[in-house]
Structure formats: structure tokens, C-alpha cells
Amino acid sequence: MKLIHLSDLHLGKRVNEFSMLEDQKYTLKEIIKIIDSEKPDGVLIAGDIYDKSVPPAEAIELFDDFLVCLAGRKLQVFAISGNHDSPERIAFGSRLMDVSGIHLSPVYNGEVASFSLSDEYGSVTVYMLPFVKPAHVRRYFPEDEIASYTDALRCAVDQIPFDPAGRNVLVTHQFVTGALRAESEEVSVGGSDNVDSTVFDRFDYVALGHLHIPQNIGSERIRYAGAPLKYSFSEANHEKSVTIVELEEKGMLRLRTVPLTPLHDLAEIKGTYAELTLKSFYADRPFRDDYLHITLTDEEDIPDAVGKLRIIYRNLMKLDYDNKRTRHQAEIDETEEAESKPPLELFAELYERQNGAPLSDEQTAFMTALIEKVWEAEQ
Numbered sequence: 385m386k387l388i389h390l391s392d393l394h395l396g397k398r399v400n401e402f403s404m405l406e407d408q409k410y411t412l413k414e415i416i417k418i419i420d421s422e423k424p425d426g427v428l429i430a431g432d433i434y435d436k437s438v439p440p441a442e443a444i445e446l447f448d449d450f451l452v453c454l455a456g457r458k459l460q461v462f463a464i465s466g467n468h469d470s471p472e473r474i475a476f477g478s479r480l481m482d483v484s485g486i487h488l489s490p491v492y493n494g495e496v497a498s499f500s501l502s503d504e505y506g507s508v509t510v511y512m513l514p515f516v517k518p519a520h521v522r523r524y525f526p527e528d529e530i531a532s533y534t535d536a537l538r539c540a541v542d543q544i545p546f547d548p549a550g551r552n553v554l555v556t557h558q559f560v561t562g563a564l565r566a567e568s569e570e571v572s573v574g575g576s577d578n579v580d581s582t583v584f585d586r587f588d589y590v591a592l593g594h595l596h597i598p599q600n601i602g603s604e605r606i607r608y609a610g611a612p613l614k615y616s617f618s619e620a621n622h623e624k625s626v627t628i629v630e631l632e633e634k635g636m637l638r639l640r641t642v643p644l645t646p647l648h649d650l651a652e653i654k655g656t657y658a659e660l661t662l663k664s665f666y667a668d669r670p671f672r673d674d675y676l677h678i679t680l681t682d683e684e685d686i687p688d689a690v691g692k693l694r695i696i697y698r699n700l701m702k703l704d705y706d707n708k709r710t711r712h713q714a715e716i717d718e719t720e721e722a723e724s725k726p727p728l729e730l731f732a733e734l735y736e737r738q739n740g741a742p743l744s745d746e747q748t749a750f751m752t753a754l755i756e757k758v759w760e761a762e763q
Contacts, residue, residue, distance in 0.1 A: 385503045387390065387553070389420060389627040391430035391593030392413030392611035394468065396443030398435075399615055400701040402675065405442055411612050411648040412450050418626050418642050419502075425501060427459055430593030430609065431466025431515055431557030434475065457483045460501060464489035465514040466557040466593055472512075489514040489555075496544050505591055505633045505672065508551045511544060511587075513537075515557040515594070532745060534557065534580045545588055551631050554584060557593040562741045563608060566596045567618040580604055589629055589637060604639045611633075614650040617677045617702065648699060654679040654706065657686045657693075666696055677702040683709070727755050 393412075397404045400567040407572065411578050419427070434443055454461050463486075471491045478488035487499055491514040496511045499640075521536040522528070530536050537558060546552060559565075561578040581601050584590045590606040596619060598610030609627040614620065625641035630640070651674040659665060666672055676697050680686065694700050704710070731751055743751065 385426075385499060385505070385510045385551070385631040386422065386424040387426045387428055387589075387591075387629040388422065388424045389428045389430065389591045389607065389609040390414075390415065390612065391557070391591070391609045392466070392596055393429070394432055394433045394435040394611065394613075394615060395446050396439045397615060399675070402613075402699070402701055404613065405446065407613060407647045409446055410581070411644060412446065414644055415612065416450075416453050416628060419454070419459070422628060424628070425460065425503070426510070427461045428510070428553070428555045428591040429456055429461065429463035430465050430555050430591045432468045432593055433466070434469055436468065436655055437470040437473070441472075443711075451481075451486050455486055458485065460485045460487070460488045460499070460510075462499065462555050464509050464512050464555050464593070467515045469515075471514055481583040487512065492516050492520050492540075494521075494543065496540060498544075505631075506550060507547075508553060508631060509547065510553045510555065512756060513540060513554060516540060517718070533577050534604070534745070536584060537579050541583055541586070548586070549634070551588045552586065553589045553591065553629075553631070554587045555591045555593075559594055560592065560601045561744060563595050563601055564597050564599055566622075567616040570633055578725070578745070588631060588634070591629070597622060598641065599625065600639075605637060607639065612644050613646055615652055615682050617652055620650045620652050620744060628671065649674045650677075650689040650701075651675070652677045654681065656680065656682050658688065660693070663694060672697060673699060673713045675699045675701045677704075679704055679706050681706050683707045728752060731755075 393408065395408055396537060415434055421615065433447060447559060465471040474488055475490045478490060481488060490497055492514055499510050501508045501510065518530050518533060518536040521539050522530045525539050528539050531538055556580045559577050560581050567756065584606055588605065590608065592608045593609045596611035596615060598608060600607045607627060610624060612624055612626070614624065624644045624646070626644060628640050628642060630638040651671040653660065653671065653676060657680055659680065678693060678700060680689065680695065680703070682705070684694070690700060690703050693703065732743050
């Protein structure tokens with residue numbers, strides 16, 4: 385069974401006030417080319433189809449065209465709503481579209497929608513669990529103790545009638561503890577929306593959405609496909625891709641990726657105004673038409689620098705300065721910001737910088753108690 389795992393399309397997104405629709409249209413066509421080459425049995429779309437809960441008409445039309453292309457290839461498509469989507473809007477018409485192989489997640493009602501596929505090794509059941517918060521799950525299971533995202537996901541998963549002998553695939557949209565984040569993602573400070581990966585122990589493959597960096601969590605069995613486009617300059621050096629999932633007999637899983645080349649890349653360049661406007665610097669450079677973040681190192685601001693630089697670099701998205709003045713101001717801002725933050729938040733930020741992962745619920749509880757104890761001693 386071959387599946388293609390996608391997520392975080394964010395159709396209709398604007399980056400630094402630049403519309404990404406043309407880039408998204410181009411990338412979806414590239415994905416269709418990959419699908420035609422790979423000939424999968426199904427496509428998994430793990431949430432954040434749109435960038436807003438009420439997406440612009442152009443974004444809806446683009447997704448409609450994409451689904452029509454997939455349906456025309458007789459593929460089974462499993463798409464769920466993410467935290468950026470409106471679950472009700474994603475679910476609209478889903479029961480009518482099921483017959484065409486396009487399966488859209490219903491609004492969570494205490495049950496997890498599922499569909500079965502089959503191959504020479506037997507059945508593969510795909511479960512569709514859209515983005516949920518503890519309050520969503522608690523509504524249907526008031527007798528259960530659901531205080532965290534892990535509790536909520538564990539409760540939702542526990543209701544699934546698993547066939548342990550079969551192969552089980554989950555499509556969901558959550559932040560799993562230990563995953564790496566990018567600036568373009570919305571994740572709660574301090575990791576309050578963390579989900580422990582043990583929740584997914586019974587699945588043969590977990591197709592995750594929410595984080596934009598392609599990555600496995602613990603093993604290749606739990607994976608973020610990542611966004612197909614770069615949506616912040618923190619992702620400038622990342623390689624975007626499509627994940628190919630191949631399930632053979634029970635317990636046999638193979639993953640590989642196919643890289644995606646964007647219509648316009650995101651790139652960062654730095655130097656003085658004089659250096660960056662030399663024809664010998666920019667002529668025939670591939671980054672000239674990229675979406676650019678330019679950092680000028682001139683000590684004095686250049687009048688109308690954005691307008692002048694856009695004559696050469698037409699897709700200049702962001703301009704800033706790196707000089708004595710800005711470095712001094714950054715030190716002041718950082719000090720003032722730190723002084724205004726509570727101790728637990730400061731420690732959480734320091735821990736995450738040093739370890740590449742947020743504090744766990746247990747660590748957060750320990751630090752909260754320790755801080756309270758220190759304050760009591762001082763008083």
C-alpha cells in the first residue's frame with residue numbers, strides 16, 4: 385500500500401504581505417506530477433488546508449481544483465481540518481464526496497471517522513482525527529479526567545475499535561513532544577499543547593500535520609510531512625518535500641521523500657547597500673528573483689532603501705539593518721522584555737533554546753513548585 389503524506393498547505397497565506405497563491409498553485413501542480421510518477425493508492429492531507437478559518441475564494445477554488453485532479457486519478461484522499469481550518473467548513477459536503485474517494489474529516493463528535501483500503505497483504509484502515517483541544521473531547525466524555533492535550537488525544541484514540549492484526553494509519557494534527565518548530569507555526573508558549581507520542585503506540589503509521597519542518601518523532605512510524613512551501617525566513621535553509629509511505633505486511637514500513645522545488649525560494653542576503661547593488665554581485669545570481677530578506681550593514685539608514693532595492697530585487701519581502709545602533713537597541717529590548725516576563729516563562733525559553741524541545745508537563749510542574757518554594761523562602 386503506497387500513500388502520499390502531505391500537510392500544512394495553508395492555502396491563501398500571505399507572507400510579509402506577499403500573496404503565496406501563485407506559488408501554492410505551482411507547488412500543487414508539482415505534487416500532482418509526483419503523484420503521477422509514484423502512482424499511490426491514496427493521499428493523506430494532515431490539516432491546515434487553509435491559512436484562515438474563513439479562507440478567501442481564490443484559496444477555496446485552488447483546493448477544489450486540486451481535489452478534482454486527485455479524484456480524476458481514482459485516488460482515495462483523506463483530508464482533515466487543522467487548527468487554522470474551520471472544521472465545519474472542511475466537513476461541508478463530505479458525505480456526498482465520500483463516493484468519489486474524497487474523504488473530508490467530519491466535525492469531532494466523540495468518534496473518529498475511518499475508511500478501509502486493501503492490498504495483497506490485507507486491509508489498511510485509515511483513521512481521521514482532526515485537530516482537537518481538551519475541551520472538544522471533554523464535551524463527549526465528561527466522566528474522564530481530561531486536563532491536557534495528551535489526556536484528550538489518549539481518550540479519543542481509546543475509543544477507536546482497533547483490529548490489532550490489521551494495519552492502522554492515523555491522520556491527525558497536533559504538536560507531539562520533542563518536535564522541532566519553525567517561526568511560521570502557532571504553538572502555545574511553554575508547550576501546553578504537547579501530546580506525548582505514546583498515545584500513538586498502536587498505529588502502524590501516524591501522518592502528522594501542524595509543524596512545518598519535515599521530521600520523524602522517535603521513529604519513522606510517527607512523522608510530520610512538513611509544509612510544502614517555506615512560510616518564514618527561519619525555514620530558508622530547509623528542504624521541502626513530499627513523504628512517500630509504503631506499508632507492506634504488518635510491521636513493515638518504508639518511508640522516503642521526494643523534494644519539492646518552489647516557484648520562488650526564500651533566501652537571505654547581507655551586506656552594505658553599495659555591495660548589494662553592484663552588478664557583479666547580483667547579475668546571474670539565482671536568488672535575484674527569490675523572496676528575499678535583506679540585511680544592510682550600513683551604519684546610516686539608506687533613504688527609500690526598499691524602493692531602490694526592489695528595482696534589482698523585485699521580490700524583496702523584508703529589510704532590516706545590522707549595525708551598532710540596531711545591536712544596541714536589541715540588547716535594550718531583550719533586557720526590557722526579560723524583566724517583564726515571569727520566571728517560569730523565562731526558564732522555559734532558556735530550556736528550549738538549550739535542548740531543542742519544550743518543558744514537559746512534569747518538568748513544568750516541578751519548576752512551578754520550585755519557584756514557589758524559593759519565593760516563600762525569600763519572603
